[in-house]
Amino acid sequence: MLAHDIAADALLTGEHETASPRLSAADAALARHSVRSYRDVPVTDDELHRLLELTGRAPSAFNLQPWRFAVVRDQQAKDQLRAAAYGQKQVGEAPVVIAMYADMEDTMAHLDEVVHPDLPADKKAGTIAMLTNTFGSMTTEARGVWANAQSNIALGYLLLIAKSEGFDTSPMLGFQADQVKQILGVPATATITALVALGRGADDGFRSHRHSIERVATFV
16 A cells, blocks of 8 residues: 555544554665654554564674663653653653663573573573673673663664654653663663653654765775
8 A cells, every 4th residue: 555545544534643654664764863842642552562572673692682661651750751861852742752771680680581492402501601601700880881782773773663663753862860760660780771752743853964975984
C-alpha cells in the first residue's frame, strides 16, 4: 500500500493521530532530526514493545546486550526528570521519555541468558567462564564504560527505528545522572546512556545539517 493510501485510510477511520507510514532505514536516516515539541498523542504499549524489540536487535560484543530501558509515561515522573535534565521542555512535553542505561553488573549476574542456546553444554560453560574471567578482572567503573559504549550502538538503533516507525525523538545527554537514577530506581552502578523524548512532533524543528562525505571520510 502506498503512503498516500495509508494516510487516506487513516483519515477515513479516524486514526490519523496515530497511524504513520513506515519508512525504510535509508529514508528514516534522511528524515530523522531532533524534535523538541510534541503533540499530546499517546504511544501505545504495542508500539513501545515493537520499538524496543527492534532496538534490541542491535549488535553487542559477545552478545552481552547490556542496555536497559526505563520507559516513563507518568507525568509526575516526567516532571521530575525534566528538573533533573536542566528544565529541557521536551522531557515534560513528550508522551514518552525513555531513560536508556547500561547495566553491566546485571549482565554479569545473568551470563547464562546471553550465551547462545544452541551451544553444547561444555561450550556454554566455557563461554561463561571466559566472560567471567574477562570482565571480572575489570573494575566496576571500567565495566560500566565498556557497557555504555555498547549501549550507544543500541541508542542509534532506537533513534533510527523510531523514525522508521513514525515517531520523532530528541536524545539528551544533559542531565544529572544521580538524580535520574534516584527518580527511576536505576542501580547506582549503572550508567545512564541517554534520555530520549519520544512521540509525534508538533513542529518540524530545524532541517538536518551534516558534513559532506569528503569532510569525514578517507578512502584507502
